[in-house]
Amino acid sequence: MNIGVFGLGSMGFGMATTAVAAGFTVYGFDPNKDAVSRFVSAGGKQAIPRDVIEILDVVVVVVINAHEFAKAMERRCSGHGINYLDAPISGGSVKAAAGQLTIMASGKPMAFTQTDTLLNALSEKVFKLGDEAGPGSAMKVVNQLLAGVHIAAAAEAITFGVGQGISPTQCVEVISQCAGTSWMFENRGPHIADGDYTPHSSVEIFVKDLGIVSDIARQSRFAAPIAATALQQFVAASGMGLGAEDDSAVAKVYALQAGLSLPGDKL
Amino acid sequence: MNIGVFGLGSMGFGMATTAVAAGFTVYGFDPNKDAVSRFVSAGGKQAIPRDVIEILDVVVVVVINAHEFAKAMERRCSGHGINYLDAPISGGSVKAAAGQLTIMASGKPMAFTQTDTLLNALSEKVFKLGDEAGPGSAMKVVNQLLAGVHIAAAAEAITFGVGQGISPTQCVEVISQCAGTSWMFENRGPHIADGDYTPHSSVEIFVKDLGIVSDIARQSRFAAPIAATALQQFVAASGMGLGAEDDSAVAKVYALQAGLSLPGDKL
Numbered sequence: 001m002n003i004g005v006f007g008l009g010s011m012g013f014g015m016a017t018t019a020v021a022a023g024f025t026v027y028g029f030d031p032n033k034d035a036v037s038r039f040v041s042a043g044g045k046q047a048i049p050r051d052v053i054e055i056l057d058v059v060v061v062v063v064i065n066a067h068e069f070a071k072a073m074e075r076r077c078s079g080h081g082i083n084y085l086d087a088p089i090s091g092g093s094v095k096a097a098a099g100q101l102t103i104m105a106s107g108k109p110m111a112f113t114q115t116d117t118l119l120n121a122l123s124e125k126v127f128k129l130g131d132e133a134g135p136g137s138a139m140k141v142v143n144q145l146l147a148g149v150h151i152a153a154a155a156e157a158i159t160f161g162v163g164q165g166i167s168p169t170q171c172v173e174v175i176s177q178c179a180g181t182s183w184m185f186e187n188r189g190p191h192i193a194d195g196d197y198t199p200h201s202s203v204e205i206f207v208k209d210l211g212i213v214s215d216i217a218r219q220s221r222f223a224a225p226i227a228a229t230a231l232q233q234f235v236a237a238s239g240m241g242l243g244a245e246d247d248s249a250v251a252k253v254y255a256l257q258a259g260l261s262l263p264g265d266k267l
Numbered sequence: 268m269n270i271g272v273f274g275l276g277s278m279g280f281g282m283a284t285t286a287v288a289a290g291f292t293v294y295g296f297d298p299n300k301d302a303v304s305r306f307v308s309a310g311g312k313q314a315i316p317r318d319v320i321e322i323l324d325v326v327v328v329v330v331i332n333a334h335e336f337a338k339a340m341e342r343r344c345s346g347h348g349i350n351y352l353d354a355p356i357s358g359g360s361v362k363a364a365a366g367q368l369t370i371m372a373s374g375k376p377m378a379f380t381q382t383d384t385l386l387n388a389l390s391e392k393v394f395k396l397g398d399e400a401g402p403g404s405a406m407k408v409v410n411q412l413l414a415g416v417h418i419a420a421a422a423e424a425i426t427f428g429v430g431q432g433i434s435p436t437q438c439v440e441v442i443s444q445c446a447g448t449s450w451m452f453e454n455r456g457p458h459i460a461d462g463d464y465t466p467h468s469s470v471e472i473f474v475k476d477l478g479i480v481s482d483i484a485r486q487s488r489f490a491a492p493i494a495a496t497a498l499q500q501f502v503a504a505s506g507m508g509l510g511a512e513d514d515s516a517v518a519k520v521y522a523l524q525a526g527l528s529l530p531g532d533k534l
Contacts, residue, residue, distance in 0.1 A: 127444075139438070145420075146448070152493055180357070180450070257489075
């Protein structure tokens with residue numbers, strides 16, 4: 001089976017190499033030539049899209065998400081006799097590379113049938129959320145609401161703890177074992193404790209994703225004050241020039257506003 | 268070893284019965300006579316405090332927390348030759364009853380020595396956070412900041428999902444497997460999905476606990492906008508007359524404000 005993966009970023013690259021390891025023939029496409037070279041070194045194939053598009057059985061598009069994209073794409077694909085699966089992913093780059101993603105999928109039964117073996121290779125769990133595009137993307141937006149709030153809350157709590165005499169390392173160690181923990185706290189907390197803001201996922205991603213949440217919430221007349229507040233913290237981080245740093249750098253907003261120091265913080 | 272447990276509420280009762288099961292002689296004290304009767308039925312002992320206080324080796328006080336209580340108590344106990352351990356707990360009533368709490372403790376070495384076997388019986392993990400009262404309580408405040416924010420965020424996300432056509436049951440099932448999950452999401456989400464607001468921990472507890480967080484934050488000039496926003500949602504829930512319901516009833520604030528229905532919601 002021939003697979004095309006469009007987008008070899010932190011998620012797409014891991015998914016593409018996982019598909020290679022699972023025995024698929026995989027063509028990788030990305031405007032970033034370095035990413036394509038690395039993919040070829042990892043056993044992937046390189047081509048101009050129009051040269052191979054006819055032989056691709058499944059095309060995986062791993063690009064920045066946007067609300068309503070899924071429904072519009074399903075309509076557009078349908079006009080060309082192509083089955084579209086609305087299949088957002090969750091789990092981060094490490095799980096993407098390990099074939100352990102969670103996939104929130106919705107689409108026509110044929111779209112599921114055609115992608116079945118590939119989805120199983122890429123993921124630990126595939127949720128089937130409906131027989132048309134839409135619910136997959138909607139669930140992803142709900143997930144991003146929580147993910148963004150939890151990162152900002154982790155930053156708020158860890159920095160608050162610093163002001164109370166608790167070291168970030170101790171805070172991460174203890175809270176991870178308590179009812180206050182979250183997936184994001186355990187994943188991003190160590191970045192703050194280590195003072196390492198090498199971007200796995202950047203501040204700008206949550207300016208975008210919580211922006212999408214806030215746009216949808218406003219349009220649907222849903223008051224989402226916690227998501228709105230968390231968004232402002234990422235906006236402030238970006239405004240401070242931290243947009244390209246790891247999203248956990250939102251902690252620096254709190255530290256700056258409270259006159260506190262964090263590990264590795266040179267602000 | 269003779270133990271006295273003051274406070275037989277949702278946490279204290281489980282801890283007291285766990286201590287009984289571990290072979291300690293346990294006296295339970297509570298103004299609620301029903302709780303004391305249930306404790307006696309479960310193998311505990313009942314007495315007037317002044318009749319037994321001389322034979323108690325360890326006294327466990329499981330009452331509503333308040334900031335700075337720990338340091339003042341340590342000073343006061345010290346004047347009477349009593350060793351005080353600042354030992355907040357986390358895990359909820361189910362883990363309390365199973366002897367699987369997380370304990371965040373700080374205090375003099377003698378206070379740890381004297382309570383060692385008891386703490387091990389009550390908990391899965393004891394963190395030793397320092398040799399005087401204070402850090403234990405401070406860590407608990409950090410934990411409550413996150414716990415309260417995560418409950419309100421879970422309510423916000425699940426109700427937002429309802430507006431996007433996602434059922435609370437499906438939301439809880441999927442998000443629990445995604446990066447947006449939290450301990451509180453997995454614990455309280457099912458209450459919302461089931462429409463069951465029987466209080467395990469009530470809305471008023473988080474009006475209090477996030478109130479403590481906000482008081483400390485303001486006094487220490489630490490801007491904590493996410494905790495402050497979450498607090499307002501619990502305040503609104505209490506203002507709607509939901510103070511005695513399970514804290515997950517904060518979801519009803521969101522539903523009411525958006526004209527949405529939740530399972531079992533009669534508002």
